Amino acid sequence: MKFTCAKNKLQEAISIAQKAVTGKSPMPILQGIHISAKSAQLTLIGSDIDLSIETKIAADIQEEGTIVVDSKLFGEIIRKLPNSSVQISTIDNNSIEIICEKSKFTLIHMDADEFPNLPNINENMIFSIRQKVLKNMIKGTIFAIAQDETRPILTGILFEVNDEKLNLVALDGYRLALRSNSIDNDNTINAVIPGKTLSELAKILSEDEESVNITFTPNHILFNLGQTKIISRLLEGEFIRYNSIIPEEYNLKVTAKRGELLNCIERASLMAKDGNTNLIKFDIKDDNLIITSNSQLGKVREELNIILQGDELQIAFNSKYLIDVLKIIDEEEIILEFSSSVSPCVIKNIDNTKYTYLVLPVRLLNA
Secondary structure: OEEEEEHHHHHHHHHHHHOOOOOOOOOHHHHEEEEEEEOOEEEEEEEOOOEEEEEEEEOEEEEOEEEEEEHHHHHHHHHHOOOOEEEEEEEOOOEEEEEEOOEEEEEEEEOHHHOOOOOOOOOOOEEEEEHHHHHHHHHOOHHHOOOOOOOHHHHEEEEEEEOOEEEEEEEOOOEEEEEEEEOOOOOOEEEEEEHHHHHHHHHHOOOOOOEEEEEEOOOEEEEEOOOEEEEEEOOOOOOOOHHHOOOOOOOEEEEEEHHHHHHHHHHHHOOOOOOOOOEEEEEEEOOEEEEEEEEOOEEEEEEEEOEEEEOOEEEEEEHHHHHHHHHHOOOOEEEEEEOOOOOOEEEEEOOOOOEEEEEOOEOOOOO
């Protein structure tokens, strides 16, 4: 194998493929990146079996071939080379030679035949969505996935296609995040995608108007971004019926300025760091929201003007869960719906279309 390509293009391709290489696999070959040089194109693949990423770049191929090189070391070498063209060729003793200007490296490579094949996916069950939209939907839900493995299904995000709408849903037992967007597809799809896959996908998706094509099979999902393909296995099992968790009625409704509310909660949370509960209390009455927190460190009181419809209420929350939600909402005005001091708080945008967030309260001993 022998090829020449631009250093910055190669570095970018390595960075994309590396996102699937965890370094924790019992198979040493999966610590590497699979590189194939064929017909004016270089194909790089990283995989940990559950997640595989393939990306292609143009290159001047003088001699076709396939190798696997250590992902971390190869990536570091290319990153530190001068910004120029890089020539890579196989030499004796299972090695490759990397030459860039006056730099020359020799690096051992592995046998490409040992690298597992990518799942074979027939790309006919496709719908498209703009990369920018999907990126925002992932960012708007991924913080709410479960972090512990006791219920593996909750470490993923539900992809639900229904009535020409894509819903992304994440929940961890304390909060729920739902983002929706219209799509031009009348199929019905329910699949749960690992959080790791979507976290890495969000880093690769662009902020422009380009589309990503999405294909489902019974066991896998494929995201096709043109030069880059991301293939992930789906999580097995039934996702929680989230619709039954979201309250349809409420006893009081608060309209508030998101930025002001976030600032108040962040300040109040400074006193709530005593213990792990991050406890803050809301006292809602007379178009006022009073936020307090008391701990061994001291106490704090914040007051915020709101528009209140309904009864007054005292309720407590883990401040972290509210802060997570308020930070990823774009709108400046939001609605909070409450039913009782032990029922979830539902957070929506004014026209109630794009998202729904739900945060469970903390029970107070005197409540």
